[in-house]
Amino acid sequence: MEKAPFYDEIAEGPASGRAYWVKASDGVRIRVGLWSPEGARGTVLLFPGRTEYIEKYGRAAVDLAARGYATLTIDWRGQGLADRLSGDRSLGHIGHFTDYQKDVAAALDVAEAEGLPKPYYLIAHSMGGAIGLRALMEGAPVEAAMFTAPMWGIRLAAATRPAAWAVAWGSVRLGLGHVFAPGTTGATYVLTCPFEENKLTTDREMWDYMFHQARLHPEMSLGGPSLHWLHESLREMQALGRRAAPDVPCVTFLGTDEEIVDPARIVSRMGQWPGGRLEMVESGRHEVMMETPEVRARVFDTAAELFVPRARSQPADSA
Numbered sequence: 001m002e003k004a005p006f007y008d009e010i011a012e013g014p015a016s017g018r019a020y021w022v023k024a025s026d027g028v029r030i031r032v033g034l035w036s037p038e039g040a041r042g043t044v045l046l047f048p049g050r051t052e053y054i055e056k057y058g059r060a061a062v063d064l065a066a067r068g069y070a071t072l073t074i075d076w077r078g079q080g081l082a083d084r085l086s087g088d089r090s091l092g093h094i095g096h097f098t099d100y101q102k103d104v105a106a107a108l109d110v111a112e113a114e115g116l117p118k119p120y121y122l123i124a125h126s127m128g129g130a131i132g133l134r135a136l137m138e139g140a141p142v143e144a145a146m147f148t149a150p151m152w153g154i155r156l157a158a159a160t161r162p163a164a165w166a167v168a169w170g171s172v173r174l175g176l177g178h179v180f181a182p183g184t185t186g187a188t189y190v191l192t193c194p195f196e197e198n199k200l201t202t203d204r205e206m207w208d209y210m211f212h213q214a215r216l217h218p219e220m221s222l223g224g225p226s227l228h229w230l231h232e233s234l235r236e237m238q239a240l241g242r243r244a245a246p247d248v249p250c251v252t253f254l255g256t257d258e259e260i261v262d263p264a265r266i267v268s269r270m271g272q273w274p275g276g277r278l279e280m281v282e283s284g285r286h287e288v289m290m291e292t293p294e295v296r297a298r299v300f301d302t303a304a305e306l307f308v309p310r311a312r313s314q315p316a317d318s319a
Contacts, residue, residue: 003019004019008058010055010212013061030075040068040069041117042117043120045142050222051188059206063297067300070117080222091226093226101131129150132150133150133240149286150266152240153241178227191215199260201287203293251306252266252269254280260286
């Protein structure tokens, strides 16, 4: 484990921010970032979505620190400053979707090595929601979990779902797995989409925050996914959908104007999650942690309500 670049000036996180290079069990180098304010009573493992990177969650780390929590987050393999898995840095690619679990294990090793306070909690967004769900199912040491717009299904019109499966499946067998998925390119979404048309947030300030980061550090940005990534993600979501919810307290947030992940899959999953609760955000888009100040306060207050009693119930020497 060695120090990695960390762009505090664009993250706008707590003063304790830092990042490390760490190798996963298969040798892929990832970047793990953390903020550990003094006196934190637990640590939130914040699993980002596809295309995202550590610095994007600096403001979220501020919100969590204000509620008493350290934050650890990650550049998943294939994005941010982690090793890219394709010759084209703009292409989102993966070998097997379950490879992300190797990144989870490496991040947990960093949490232990840095002595981040326990208990651990999970906040997982979009693609991170699929990674986080499998991690919970496989026994990740997490006391409670919050998901935001988790990728438990991709929003596709019913008529196009068979075609998506066919294209993704066929590309792998025809050696076209490194081709961009239909309708995507190597362009960075926040740099090319007008704010008025974006699917991520209704809040102009948070949109500008993301735009500023992507403009100053384009090396951390990512374009569309590969056909192989699409194939792997469809397989993973199908596999997760067949399994029962883990025995972990859970709240999930979903915007009523969600256009990226499949709301029906989220509603179905949360309806079968013992002790789980679905919170709808009226007029919210995909990134509720990047929404208006009122929505962000609601999201992080809910996380605190979910996490605090369990953190306080631990023996003093576990902190």
